[in-house]
Amino acid sequence: MSQIQNALDAADTALDASLDRLFEFLRIPSISADSAYDGDCRRAAEWAASTLRELGFDASPRETIGHPMVVGHRRTGRQGVPHVLFYGHYDVQPPDPLDLWTSRPFEPIRASGPHGEIIVGRGASDDKGQVMTFIEACRALIAADGQLPVDVTIFLEGEEESSSRSLVPFLTANRDELKADFCLVCDTGMWDRETPAVTTMLRGIVYEEVTIKAASRDLHSGSYGGAAQNPIRVLAKILAALHDDEGRVTLPGFYDGVQDLPADVKAEWDALNFDGAEFLGDVGLKVPAGEKDRTVLEQITVRPTCDVNGIVGGYTGEGAKTVIPAQASAKVSFRLVGGQDPARVQAAFRQFVSARLPEDCHAVFQSHGASPAIAVPADSPPLTKARRALAEEWGRTAPVIGAGGSIPVVGDLQRILGIDSLLIGFGLEDDQIHSPNEKYDLRSFHKGIRSWVRILDALAR
CATH class of the missing domain: 3.40.630.10 (Zn peptidases)
Structure with missing residues (x-):
C-alpha cells in the first residue's frame, strides 16, 4: 500500500x-x-x-x-x-x-x-x-x-x-x-x-469615516428649520452621488488601472454555471445592485466596489426629538482590485466629499485602513x-x-x-x-x- x-x-x-x-x-x-x-x-x-x-x-x-x-x-x-x-x-x-x-x-x-x-x-x-x-x-x-x-x-x-x-x-x-x-x-x-x-x-480595501459638521450645537427644528444647514441632508446627498444609475462608482479616476478578467479565466468561470439569482435569493434579494454590465460573480469578486457601512446622526432613540444635529457621520468602504492605488482612491473620496460641501459645513476624515489588492x-x-x-x-x-x-x-x-x-x-x-x-x-x-x-x-x- x-x-x-x-x-x-x-x-x-x-x-x-x-x-x-x-x-x-x-x-x-x-x-x-x-x-x-x-x-x-x-x-x-x-x-x-x-x-x-x-x-x-x-x-x-x-x-x-x-x-x-x-x-x-x-x-x-x-x-x-x-x-x-x-x-x-x-x-x-x-x-x-x-x-x-x-x-x-x-x-x-x-x-x-x-x-x-x-x-x-x-x-x-x-x-x-x-x-x-x-x-x-x-x-x-x-x-x-x-x-x-x-x-x-x-x-x-x-x-x-x-x-x-x-x-x-x-x-x-x-x-x-x-x-x-x-x-x-x-x-x-x-x-x-x-x-x-x-x-x-x-480585493484590497480603503475604509474611510467622514463626519460632516455644521452648527456649534444641535438645534430645535422649529426654530432653525429651513435656515440652518442639516448635516444629515448634506451627507445623504453626497453618499447618494457616489454611484450612478448604472451601478458604477463616480469618483474621478476610480477605475484607472482596472482590467477585465483574462479570457481563459472568464471561460473557466463561465463553465462553472454560477447562479447569481440563487446567490442573492439565499439572502432574500432578487436584483443585482452593482455594475449593470457585469455578472454577479464578477461584482462580488473581481470588480471594485463602494459601500456605505454605517450612518449616524441626530436623534436615534425611542420616540421623537425635533432636532437638527450639529454633525452626521458615515463609514464608507471601497473594495479594490489589481491596478488601483489605495492612496489615490482615498484622496479621490476626500476630494469628492469636500467639493460638495455647502457653506457653513466642513468635513473631518478618519482612515480605518487601506491596502492594495x-x-x-x-x-x-x-x-x-x-x-x-x-x-x-x-x-x-x-x-x-x-x-x-x-x-x-x-x-x-x-x-x-x-x-x-x-x-x-x-x-x-x-x-x-x-x-x-x-x-x-x-x-x-x-x-x-x-x-x-x-x-x-x-x-x-
Whole structure:
C-alpha cells in the first residue's frame, strides 16, 4: 500500500480524535478584540504550540507588542525538498449577539445541518477548524511514514480579527526564520460544497469615516428649520452621488488601472454555471445592485466596489426629538482590485466629499485602513500540483478564483518575505463566519484533512 494511502487511512481512522482536539481548541474564547480575553488568547497560543510539539515540531508562542504569535518548525533533513510556510490564526470574532445563538458559542457541538453533520461554535470555520485541517494532515502523514514529505513551518497569528498590529513588525524582525519557498493559507472557501478552489485574487480595501459638521450645537427644528444647514441632508446627498444609475462608482479616476478578467479565466468561470439569482435569493434579494454590465460573480469578486457601512446622526432613540444635529457621520468602504492605488482612491473620496460641501459645513476624515489588492501567479508549479491533488480528492477540477474579501497578510508575505501564497480553504458560503451560529461542515473538516495530505505529498514530488 502506498504511503499516501496509508496517510489517508490514518486521517480517516483518527477523525474522532481529530474532532476532539478541534473541540478543545474551540472551547478557548480567544477573542483578540476584547482585552478581557487577553489571557484566553495566550492560552490558545500555548495550546497550539503544545499540540505542534506533540507532533515533533520545534514550536513555541512568541511575544509581540500584542497577542503572541505561534511558530513551529519541522524539517525532513533531506536536501532539495520544498519548504512551505503555513499561515493561519487562532483568534476569533466576538460572539455577540449571544441571544441569537442556538447553542453556547464556546461550547462546540456536533449537529445536523441541511447537507449533513456540522460543527457549531465560534471559530469552527474562521479559522480554527481550517487551521486544524492542516495540523491533522501533518499528524496523519507522520503516523503513516514517521515524517513529513516537505519541510514545514507553521505560523499562527493572534490578532487577525483585530487589525493585526503585531504582524508586520513580527514578520520584519523574523524574516530569516520565516523565509520559505511559498506560503499555504487556509482562510478561504470552496467554490461550492462539492468543488474545491484555489484563490489567486484578493480585493484590497480603503475604509474611510467622514463626519460632516455644521452648527456649534444641535438645534430645535422649529426654530432653525429651513435656515440652518442639516448635516444629515448634506451627507445623504453626497453618499447618494457616489454611484450612478448604472451601478458604477463616480469618483474621478476610480477605475484607472482596472482590467477585465483574462479570457481563459472568464471561460473557466463561465463553465462553472454560477447562479447569481440563487446567490442573492439565499439572502432574500432578487436584483443585482452593482455594475449593470457585469455578472454577479464578477461584482462580488473581481470588480471594485463602494459601500456605505454605517450612518449616524441626530436623534436615534425611542420616540421623537425635533432636532437638527450639529454633525452626521458615515463609514464608507471601497473594495479594490489589481491596478488601483489605495492612496489615490482615498484622496479621490476626500476630494469628492469636500467639493460638495455647502457653506457653513466642513468635513473631518478618519482612515480605518487601506491596502492594495493582491494577485498571486495562477500558473506556478506548486499551484498546478495543488489543483491536481484537490481533483484527486474531490473528483472535480479546482477552479482558480477571486475572493471579494481581503487577507492583508498575503501582501505582507510578498513584500516582507518575498514569497507568494497558495490560498486553499474549505469554508462554505453558509458557514456564518462573524455571525451567530458559526459552523463548519464535518465533511469540509474531514476532506480538508485528506486534501492537505494529498497536497503536501504532491508538493514533494
